[in-house]
Amino acid sequence: MWKEFKTFIMRGNVLDMAVGIIIGAAFGKIVTSLVNDVIMPPIGVIIGRVDFSALVLPLSWEHFHDTLAQAKVDHVVTINYGNFLNTIIEFLIVALAVFLLIKWVNRIMPKPPAAPPTTKECAFCKMSIPMAATRCPNCTSQLTTA
Numbered sequence: 001m002w003k004e005f006k007t008f009i010m011r012g013n014v015l016d017m018a019v020g021i022i023i024g025a026a027f028g029k030i031v032t033s034l035v036n037d038v039i040m041p042p043i044g045v046i047i048g049r050v051d052f053s054a055l056v057l058p059l060s061w062e063h064f065h066d067t068l069a070q071a072k073v074d075h076v077v078t079i080n081y082g083n084f085l086n087t088i089i090e091f092l093i094v095a096l097a098v099f100l101l102i103k104w105v106n107r108i109m110p111k112p113p114a115a116p117p118t119t120k121e122c123a124f125c126k127m128s129i130p131m132a133a134t135r136c137p138n139c140t141s142q143l144t145t146a
Contacts, residue, residue: 051082055082118131
């Protein structure tokens with residue numbers, strides 16, 4: 001059983017997948033930092049000194065909490081819509097990066113050669129017929145070989 005497991009793990013596609021997951025996790029951390037530390041602070045300043053990660057909607061109306069930190073100290077349940085906005089922006093950046101990567105890979109990869117046609121048009125009835133046909137199955141016309 002150990003030998004089968006080792007064979008499974010050492011297959012190329014499993015190793016490639018593991019590398020992809022590790023690189024993806026690291027890329028996710030970079031994007032999170034980009035959003036939280038670079039993109040959102042200037043946006044917050046532009047719209048009135050708002051820290052998106054601190055935007056909360058408390059579900060307890062007894063005490064109003066301005067920030068997520070205040071709500072956590074008082075153990076108040078909150079809807080953290082600021083974190084949700086940050087996550088949406090992170091997703092859009094990752095989606096854009098993946099789109100650009102796929103577009104770049106498609107551009108540099110050679111196009112596969114076009115498959116030769118397998119059908120031709122009957123000269124009499126204009127129906128599609130196999131290339132090797134000598135008689136049209138639709139109109140029964142005798143076809144000339146070119």
